[in-house]
Amino acid sequence: MARLDVNQYGKAETRVVRLCRDTPRHEIRDLNVSIALSGDLTDVHLSGDNSHVVPTDTQKNTVYAFARAGIDQVETFGLRLARHFVDEFDPIHGASVDLDEYAWQRVGDHSFSRGSGGETRTAHIGYDGDVATVSAGLKDLLLLNSTDSEFTGYIKDRYTTLPETKDRILATAVSATWVYASDDLDFTRAFADARGAVIAAFADTYSLSLQQTLYSIGERVLSAVPEVTEVSLSLPNKHHFVYDLSPFGLDNPGLVFNAADRPYGLIEGTVKR
Structure with missing residues (x-):
């Protein structure tokens, strides 16, 4: 007899670029955000009942909406997202958010340069409704x-x-x-x-x-x-x-x-x- 085991779902690799135009010297944040949610999701797997599902398209839109308020630190941005999905939706009991940030080098007040490949800043957020865990790092x-x-x-x-x-x-x-x-x-x-x-x-x-x-x-x-x-x-x-x-x-x-x-x-x- 089959039974459903650990599962999660989410929106992977949402690319969001946030400009800060408050002064003539602009700032740029360039992120790749992946979200995975878990919780009371048995029925959607067994019977196709979507009543506990936060659509992945909604998750994508939330990333862009939250970016409108600004992106300070990638870790705090990820924490905001993770807490939102778990605290806002009762069927969702856990969220993980993975973020990559691509660094642009300033070459003018509103001009930037970034070569292909190279170093990327990373962060991972986990939240279960009570405890948030944060890890960070880099790759390449x-x-x-x-x-x-x-x-x-x-x-x-x-x-x-x-x-x-x-x-x-x-x-x-x-x-x-x-x-x-x-x-x-x-x-x-x-x-x-x-x-x-x-x-x-x-x-x-x-x-x-x-x-x-x-x-x-x-x-x-x-x-x-x-x-x-x-x-x-x-x-x-x-x-x-x-x-x-x-x-x-x-x-x-x-x-x-x-x-x-x-x-x-x-x-x-x-x-x-």
């Missing part, structure tokens, strides 16, 4: 050390071809998520401090492995931001291999590299207090 923060990294002493077997190295490029695209102990704090300051700690730890660590660098980053974030309880990190190893120029009668003392796209090593872990 590109970092590279041109030296101060080595990789030696690893297990070798008949399939091992990778030579040990005492000097290599270490490059990655950091994705990090940290969990806040409170839903009431200066999220903008906390994000800036955590991001700064990620970059400083990567730059300061003489790396014997990307795993060691991961732990150093997590440790530095916890030290820099007391409100953070844990940090989860995903670090792809963006391999750079010294290219063999000997067929052309040239040496290559660590000057020319092949930046490999895939496959790549993927190092992941969580550091807690």
